[in-house]
Amino acid sequence: xxxNLFVIIxxxxxxxxxxxxxxESPKAEPVDSTAIVLQNIxxxxxxxxxxxxxxxxxxxxxxxRAAMAAPTACNKQPWAVIAINDRTMLxxxxxxxxYAKMLAEAQAAMIVCGDLSKALEGDGAQFWxxxxxxxxxxxxxxxxxxxxxxxxxAVYPDPERMAIVNKVLNLPENIIPLNVIPIGHPTGEDQxxxxxxxxxxxxxxx
Ligand SMILES: Cc1cc2nc3c(=O)[nH]c(=O)nc-3n(C[C@H](O)[C@H](O)[C@H](O)COP(=O)(O)O)c2cc1C
Numbered sequence: 001x002x003x004n005l006f007v008i009i010x011x012x013x014x015x016x017x018x019x020x021x022x023x024e025s026p027k028a029e030p031v032d033s034t035a036i037v038l039q040n041i042x043x044x045x046x047x048x049x050x051x052x053x054x055x056x057x058x059x060x061x062x063x064x065r066a067a068m069a070a071p072t073a074c075n076k077q078p079w080a081v082i083a084i085n086d087r088t089m090l091x092x093x094x095x096x097x098x099y100a101k102m103l104a105e106a107q108a109a110m111i112v113c114g115d116l117s118k119a120l121e122g123d124g125a126q127f128w129x130x131x132x133x134x135x136x137x138x139x140x141x142x143x144x145x146x147x148x149x150x151x152x153x154a155v156y157p158d159p160e161r162m163a164i165v166n167k168v169l170n171l172p173e174n175i176i177p178l179n180v181i182p183i184g185h186p187t188g189e190d191q192x193x194x195x196x197x198x199x200x201x202x203x204x205x206x
Contacts, residue, residue: 040141040144040145041141042192043144043192044140044141044143044144044192045144045190045191045192045193046150046151046152046190047148047149047150047151047184047186047190048102048149048151048182048189048190049102049105049149049186049187049189049190050102050105050106050107050149050182050184050185050186050187051184051185051186051187052107053107053184053185054085054107055085055107055108055148055183055184055185057083057085059146059148060083060085060108060110060183061083062142062146063083063110063139063142063143063146063148063150063183064081064083064110064139066138066139066141066142067079067081067110067112067135067136067138067139067142068081068135069138070131070134070135070137070138071131071134072127072131072134073120073124073127073130073131074120074124076118076119076120076127076128076131077118077131078114078115078116078118078119078120078127078128078131078132079112079113079114079115079118079128079131079132079135080113080115080175081110081111081112081113081135081139082110082111082113082169082177083108083109083110084108084109084110084111085107085108089168089169090103090104090106090108090109091103091104092168093109093164093165093168093180096161096164096165096167096168097153097155097161097164097165097180099153099154099161100153100180100182102151102153102182103180103182105182105184106182106183106184107183107184107185108182108183108184109180109181109182109183110139110150110180110181110183111155111165111169111177111178111179111180111181112132112135112136112139112177112178112179112181113132113171113175113176113177113178114128114129114131114132114156114175114176114178115128115174115175115176116128116174116175116176117174128176129156129178132178133178136152136178136179136181139181140152140181143183147185147186148183148184148185148186149183149184149185149186149190150181150182150183151181151182152179152181153179153180153181153182154179155177155178155179155180156176156177156178156179162176162177165177165180
């Protein structure tokens with residue numbers, strides 16, 4: 001009886017050690033995440049030409065999550081991100097916004113808004129613009145990483161563009177749309193630009 005128990009225990013121990021070995025091999029290659037991240041930053045471009053392939057709700061939420069990971073002054077997170085995949089609303093925005101005509105082809109759009117009820121007061125009252133700009137760049141980089149295309153089209157501080165977005169979305173007074181970002185699957189026509197210029201870089205002196 002004791003011998004049988006010993007055999008069973010040894011069999012279990014050997015099974016566990018075998019399964020651990022299977023998990024460990026083959027050894028995973030180290031991933032050079034630095035190269036991947038820098039490549040993504042260099043590949044980002046304004047995309048203004050889209051295919052008809054839809055953008056999923058999951059993708060829109062992933063983009064919003066990336067936006068909301070941005071740094072903000074005093075961690076106020078004074079923003080609201082609006083996702084739009086309704087064709088009629090996309091067309092209404094397209095009709096009213098002269099510099100966002102690519103909305104006609106885009107399958108979705110995101111609007112990064114400042115929420116003044118969450119913004120700093122006094123000297124820091126304007127930081128929401130920088131906070132929402134950081135969020136927007138995060139969103140654009142996430143879109144690039146997800147093989148989506150996107151372009152920042154300006155709304156704030158243009159009163160006419162703000163009025164159009166307010167009308168289409170019926171925004172409360174404290175919500176200020178910074179931009180409208182058309183989103184879709186890129187056709188491949190838009191390419192990144194190399195923007196490095198030596199004279200724009202300074203080390204220890206002007
Ligand atoms: C604040 C801001 C406002 C912009 N407004 C518009 C716009 O209204 N319409 C548009 O097509 N692109 C707009 N752009 C995109 C720029 O034209 C684009 O970023 C620039 O030409 C550099 O190209 P790239 O994004 O491909 O590197 C805007 C970008 C920023 C940062």
